[in-house]
Amino acid sequence: MSLQGEKTRNLYKQAEKVIPYGVNSNFRYWGADDTMVITKGKGAYIWDVDDNRYIDYRLAFGPIILGHAYPSVIERVQEAIKDGTLFAWTTPLEIKVAERIVRMCNVDKVRLTNTGTEATMHALRIARAYTGREKFIKFEGQYHGMADYFMYSTASSPKSALGSRRNPIPAAVTSGIPSEISKYVIVLPFNDFERLEETVEAKWGDLAAIFVEPLLGNMAGIMPKAGYLEKIRELCTKYGIVMVMDEVKTGFRIAKGGAQEYFGVQGDLVTYAKSLGNGFPIAAIAGKEKVMMTIEPGGVAHGGTYTGNVVGTAAADATLEILEKQPIHEHLYSCGKILRDGIDQILTQAGIPHHMTGLPPIFGYVLGTNEPPTDFRAYADGDDQLYEKIVFALIQRGVMPDADGREPWFLCYSHDEQIIQETLTIFEDAVDDVKKKL
Numbered sequence: 001m002s003l004q005g006e007k008t009r010n011l012y013k014q015a016e017k018v019i020p021y022g023v024n025s026n027f028r029y030w031g032a033d034d035t036m037v038i039t040k041g042k043g044a045y046i047w048d049v050d051d052n053r054y055i056d057y058r059l060a061f062g063p064i065i066l067g068h069a070y071p072s073v074i075e076r077v078q079e080a081i082k083d084g085t086l087f088a089w090t091t092p093l094e095i096k097v098a099e100r101i102v103r104m105c106n107v108d109k110v111r112l113t114n115t116g117t118e119a120t121m122h123a124l125r126i127a128r129a130y131t132g133r134e135k136f137i138k139f140e141g142q143y144h145g146m147a148d149y150f151m152y153s154t155a156s157s158p159k160s161a162l163g164s165r166r167n168p169i170p171a172a173v174t175s176g177i178p179s180e181i182s183k184y185v186i187v188l189p190f191n192d193f194e195r196l197e198e199t200v201e202a203k204w205g206d207l208a209a210i211f212v213e214p215l216l217g218n219m220a221g222i223m224p225k226a227g228y229l230e231k232i233r234e235l236c237t238k239y240g241i242v243m244v245m246d247e248v249k250t251g252f253r254i255a256k257g258g259a260q261e262y263f264g265v266q267g268d269l270v271t272y273a274k275s276l277g278n279g280f281p282i283a284a285i286a287g288k289e290k291v292m293m294t295i296e297p298g299g300v301a302h303g304g305t306y307t308g309n310v311v312g313t314a315a316a317d318a319t320l321e322i323l324e325k326q327p328i329h330e331h332l333y334s335c336g337k338i339l340r341d342g343i344d345q346i347l348t349q350a351g352i353p354h355h356m357t358g359l360p361p362i363f364g365y366v367l368g369t370n371e372p373p374t375d376f377r378a379y380a381d382g383d384d385q386l387y388e389k390i391v392f393a394l395i396q397r398g399v400m401p402d403a404d405g406r407e408p409w410f411l412c413y414s415h416d417e418q419i420i421q422e423t424l425t426i427f428e429d430a431v432d433d434v435k436k437k438l
């Protein structure tokens with residue numbers, strides 16, 4: 001059965017005529033019968049063209065931290081853009097936002113960008129310039145954006161392409177990358193202390209950076225093992241490697257100061273996007289003074305016509321003000337915990353083997369593995385098909401997480417206990433229905 005109602009189907013067909021596969025990002029393509037067309041969002045809800053309402057847990061892949069069309073953010077943007085949107089000069093708003101990020105995230109300096117990809121791309125350049133080295137480590141299953149260098153061994157790679165655990169192969173996840181690029185990328189399984197230490201000790205002279213998603217926001221929210229981020233920090237300090245905490249998904253979400261605050265580990269560089277602007281396009285690279293100051297005229301180039309534009313910056317100003325002053329995270333954790341525990345209980349009662357992952361504001365569950373997965377190879381042994389069946393049953397009942405279990409469930413400030421209870425009732429019904437049809 002298709003997820004599309006009649007109007008959605010017709011509009012999607014129209015989209016396909018002018019937009020490849022009818023979507024502006026491959027990640028949004030669920031097939032010709034199930035790709036949605038959405039007309040509006042408000043708070044915790046979105047509506048499709050057929051006017052079906054969904055409780056939204058995709059939240060646009062994470063940015064919507066407060067809620068869709070959150071009034072005070074929208075108003076701040078509307079007010080600010082009355083005086084223009086772009087000047088190619090510094091604005092007072094940019095200074096205010098940078099000061100907030102410095103204060104909230106315990107970093108020295110900040111440069112704004114528009115997307116997470118721009119932030120990680122620049123972070124890699126800065127790290128290379130700072131160290132005079134060219135290669136970097138990334139972990140299997142982690143995603144750092146669309147730039148060529150990062151499109152290896154993400155959660156989109158088939159497990160069979162990864163090579164042996166002892167000697168992993170960087171597996172390209174897109175056509176169109178020059179073959180030479182892979183020689184700069186060293187991939188490792190996450191949470192494997194031994195492989196990390198051996199690799200850094202053998203190759204540190206070539207290593208500019210270690211990129212890490214501190215909690216695996218693109219792989220069901222799998223957590224770092226105790227001491228793993230600290231180990232990365234220790235090795236980076238010992239061998240003069242730049243530790244890049246990619247907080248595009250965790251930043252401002254799992255704590256006011258993101259994963260650096262939550263785990264108590266500071267990167268040399270940090271990348272932010274998503275929750276920074278509650279759905280407006282804004283991102284940032286931040287970090288330690290000595291590393292960030294390699295950005296200089298005649299030194300490391302960073303820029304872009306739209307960096308620091310008034311639309312995104314005003315949204316960040318309003319969003320961060322709320323995140324800094326109001327008990328948003330307490331709410332995300334309390335509602336998220338009820339939902340996460342409730343799902344855990346329903347799956348247990350239904351006799352479906354599973355493991356819960358992540359933290360209440362960004363969590364997941366993996367079906368059908370014996371052990372709790374701690375890396376992508378173990379995650380890939382899970383039962384994706386059952387996961388998707390349950391999600392389709394949820395969507396047909398008005399609850400929308402992503403159909404792909406690699407993408408976590410996201411909470412926002414507009415989810416409340418009543419919405420969570422409604423979700424759990426629907427979840428129980430969806431699981432019952434799927435079980436009957438198995």
Ligand SMILES: Cc1ncc(COP(=O)(O)O)c(C=O)c1O
Pocket residue numbers: 061114115116117118120143144145146213217218246247248249273274
């Ligand atoms: C951890 C991480 N880094 C980088 C990116 C890229 O960000 P963007 O899609 O804004 O380019 C993403 C996007 O999902 C991400 O999750």
